[in-house]
Amino acid sequence: MEATEQAPLDVEAIRADFPILEREVADGRDLVYLDNAATSQTPDQVVDAIADYYRRYNSNVHRGLHELSQEASVAYEDAHDKLAEFVGGEDREEMVFTKNTTEAENLVAFAWGLNELGPGDEVVLTQMEHHASLVTWQQVAEKTGAEVKYIPITDEGYLDMDAAAEMITEDTQLVNVVHVSNTLGTVNPVGDLADIAHDHDAFIFVDGAQAAPTRPVDVQEIDADFYAFSGHKMLGPTGIGCLYGKRHLLEAMEPYLYGGMMIKKVTYEDSTWNDLPWKFEAGTPVIAQGVALAEAVDYIEDVGMEAIQAHEEELTEYAYDRLTETGDVDVYGPPGDDRGAVVSFNVDGIHAHDLSSILNDYGVAIRAGDHCTQPLHDTLGVAASARASFYLYNTREEVDALVDAVDEARDIFA
């Protein structure tokens, strides 16, 4: 397929690194993969990094025992530096590897929330939070007696910042906000929210699952206290997520999981904790995944994050315009020229699941459902939506394939 004119990316060359995109599905149709907000595809370079780890230096990471372990340890530790740097953190001590974004949320909920929150305290979320944070803080509130509040969204799908300014008060201990909404595509003003939170001595946790893969992120510029994202959404493997945390906060926090590796000295009576970030990585950690994720960061940086963002914005706007051409499609969230690379929509008279079943027949892979934002779908007044989401290897032709397949669905349901 040809690269788009406006896009500075060499999409053709990029696609060559992703053999899965050559795959056929649905009895011989070209795969059109538009479910990137759920999970991105993995380039050969990253697959090779995993294979190379297992072929050459697979071992546990206890430094200095033997040569393989030495190599694995260095690679694993360096991966922390790379990921810290990727989002603007200072060094490895501020970068904890977890299983995914969800576990990063839970880490802070367990290590900080359950220990520090109590009746009278408030945690402020947004109406567009993913279940990863929403369910987690709901549970912390239930267990501690704290209260959860939700910053409402406007009709256009932006956060109501006036309401935010009123809802965040002296009682607020934590603000948890999604950086880019995985349903609405809204890019939230996380820096402004951080300022409001800090004015009231509250912490801010930014859910960067959709933002870190798609735009330059600088946690220091945002002044985020915590920032979480998932490897599998940014060309990396499954099984690894990242939690950036300000050093002094991570230092003050209790561990989340206990066991080997996270300790310094253990007696029958008591134990002391290892240095950051290892204090939060109990047991044998995600070594292969960490090394591979560092490779994914290299890949992204080689292509250039600004170029990736520009490419996605162009595709997203094009998809928004094409989908809304006919007037029988509701797209949720901000206008096409002001959103992240997701477009959630419903076609009049066609349930999202029926639509996605039919699209699948044309090789087009999208997500249909509530995208782990059930309360938000309630707010939107729909049970489900279809969602197309784009990444660096997608093309305008693929957007056209999506729109054509939607047309076919219209014909079937007409």
Added chain:
Amino acid sequence: MSMGSDMYRQQILDHYRNPRNQGELPEPTFSHEGYNPSCGDELEFDVELRDDGETIERVAFRGEGCAISQASASMLSEKLPGMTLDEVDELDRDDVLDMLGVEVTPMRIKCAVLSEKVVQDGAEIYAGEADEVDQTTTED
């Protein structure tokens, strides 16, 4: 054409667009509702039994959701009158798929069988054979 679009045969679409027995019964013997979290499908069935206490006289349903779940409910509502609760109890997934007359992809089986599960659970609760639950879900 592969399986998915094959699901949307005329018969399915017809029942989806013009659901039979949609609405409420004035005096149902029992009612029960169900939910399919994977598609967000919702169905509520009213069932009226004959004086023998075991044969279905009439049913009505209301619901919202994907074409497969709603067509399945509509078709089941035509099939149920005249059946005994024991016969309803014996219905299984294959009966529902036969009734639909299309090949349902694995991801959509839950949509297809929701109607059957709702009526079966309602009947069991009515007969005192199952504990009262507010709502049947396809995840059980």
